[in-house]
Amino acid sequence: MMPDNAIGQLRTGFPEGAPSALDLWKKETGIEVEVVGASSTDIFTKVMQDVTTGDGSIDVYSGPWNSTGDLVASGGALDCTDYVTKYQPDWGDPERGVSTKEVEQLLYTYNGKYYSFALDGDFQTWYYLKGLYEKPEVQEAFLSEVGYELRTPDTWEQVDAISKFFTGKDFGYGTMYGNGNLMSPFWGLSTFYMRLASMDAPNYYFFDEDGNPQMNTDLAIQCTEEHVRSLEWSPPDALTFTFAESFAAIWNCRTPQSGTYTAVGKFGDGYNADGTPKSKSTGMLGCHGPVGRVVGDKLVRRSALYYSITSWVSSKSANPEAAYLFLQWLSSTRMFTWMVSNPSGTFDPFQQANLVEPFVIDTYFPYTTDAIPASIETGVPTLNFAGQSALDTALDEELQAALTGQKTSKEAMDAVQSKWERIIRRQERNGIRDAIKASRASWPTVVENI
Template sequence: MPNGQEFTKTMQDISTKGGAYDIYSTEWNRLGDLAETGGIAKLDDFVAQYKPEWDDPKTGYVDGAKGVSLLNKYRGSNYGVSLDGDFQTWVYRTDLFGDAAEQKAFKDKFGYDLAPPKTWKQHSDIAGFFQRPDKGLFGSTDLRNQGWGYTNWYQRYVSMASPNQFLFGDDGKPLINSEHGIAATNEYVGSLVHHSPDAISWGWPEQYGNFAKGGAAMTCAFSNLPKFLDNAGNKDSAVTGKIGSMLPPGREVDGKLISRSVLWFSLTGMVSSQSKNQEVAYLLLQWLGSARIYAWMSANPGGYLDPFRLSDFSDPLVRQTYHAYHIDVVRETVARTVPTINYPGATAFHNALDENLMASLTKAKTAEQAMADTEAEWKKIARRIGEDKLLEAIRTNKEAWPTVLDPIS
């Protein structure tokens, strides 16, 4: 079916008790909403019986049990089997960054060497330096459109405290209407100056198309961008052999660098509670998500199921299609990734944040008003869902947040 209709079709099957499917495959952060409907089966008994190697130290998920909690669990129980690795990963143009004239001009202007940015301040300097729309070049094209852009707001916000700036406190209180939330929103809006004039309408197709034409110095995208665009078989790509990858920009907090990315979309397999074949359905998902089979699917040059297991990052075919320079950075990005909201009301929470960020981007609201209005909406959603239920989900969700702190170089 057309991309984006998976959740709608799943909810239709659940609400009408249609029972048309044994397995649903939707975005990862729908897990909480679907579990609360009772429409997907709890998989704990099958996991205990068949012992998937998800936390195997050599082939399993990055961060072992923490990775399993991030990708497959809701409120401490297994409800999904990850079949994707949509960890947002930063890439840049090596031909621009390696050009001697560009290096000299940058150092003359900013007083330090041109290199992939370690901090958001460096990212802003570099993006502004390469912003040359009259020459068809934008400084950075990490997305700003509705439904996708707020993942890039996340990266700025969550890196403001050590080890993370959380979205909610342990008491369930939203934390975004704060100095950090307002600062992240102001940065997010201010960064439009080094984007396309049409940035708020660009989705990933426009982003990938622009980067393929050499139209951006940096961007943050799905980890498959080099797979498709740094590819001699792609005759429409002008950046083959000219892409490098880097860890997300971060911030210095308490003498360490807090560098964070985010997980967004990422298809997950779930077993329908209406299925008469739940055991077989689960076993199919366990097989599809196993080390050997998933690496084979991920390595498919035309496929879009991105790597996330340790075995993927060492598999020679995956390393070939995703490129050795990139795949190790992807692995380290995974270790620094925070989850987007994946507990009950995820869709409503994200819609409220998204709409208010869009209002800021279009100057309809100040950053202060956008965060205040988001907080008010989040409180309403929490009351509607049930605050006790939400508290448990928030606390168990925190088990999956990263704790990696990088040295200040």
């Protein structure tokens, strides 16, 4: 089972004339793999339906990385630690694998055991219209109105200043809206978590050291107020956007910046086979590093890992070792590097081997592959433990209530705090506090002296 938007990288050969990944697997093993598709927003619901009612015909589940804890708690994912010990995947290879042991633990383990197979690099990456920022008339207008030169932002304060400046202006592309960040239900949580994580140094943790929520502190309420205010500079339909609409907004020069998923350049920059530009932003795009805020004498930049296609071996599989070996092969640094260079799907690069492969660089453009390491280095884990779905839903509902003016930011975050406390109590039996404590080890601590 695989998200629809990723299947092309399994079924389509790349470059032209090459076999597909599935064709190569069948040639080398004689085993045919049937792929069952589902939408990116519905797939985990289908996974859980199969966990409770399925007959074992699905050997491999896929869905958001954030759902690992709920799947493990349901008994639906197989603990593959013994297979990892036996077959020694190269995910943590110091030269080809992920950049640090912490990132390996973040992407491939849950509570210290190997359940997950990372097939995506959804550390949020900042795109901007570099060609627009460099226009003399834009530079002059920004300096006159804002009081300093327009450059890529380091802080959320600067992001908001850029958002405010561009909103309502037309620099030859139609009326613009300065905030291109995701604000909608489900997808907008990535934006909020990035902003919240940077509220303190080295991090603003969503839970304290004992696993208690920290969602209605002064800092969390301030963050919510900033998040809600940023909607003023968003497209009018921003609360209905998925990642696809957010991509389209920057491709069409409707918005100048977005902290989003790493495929913006792959699908929107460059030229089609007939020589036409892929979008209005062809040749204009760039990436910059994660943003954050100044805390004392430190600059805390934070990205976030959110969604990120992940696979698991079904605990019901009649072929668990074969399913494991298929996923180890698919996620290996050589196979995944080849597959992620294929522009026909949404798997994104994150392994060191991916980021130096010419095919991958050609597909994503150097400005993206150069920026990804900083996003990984500063990427905080969003929620990924039993109860994640309920916790994220509770936060999502209250943020939307604040964004639509039904509640103040304080009222919304007080409600989140109460809901999260109740959810944690219900999930005690599933070891949620231990999982929360364990997740702290995968949080970044890098900060910049100023």
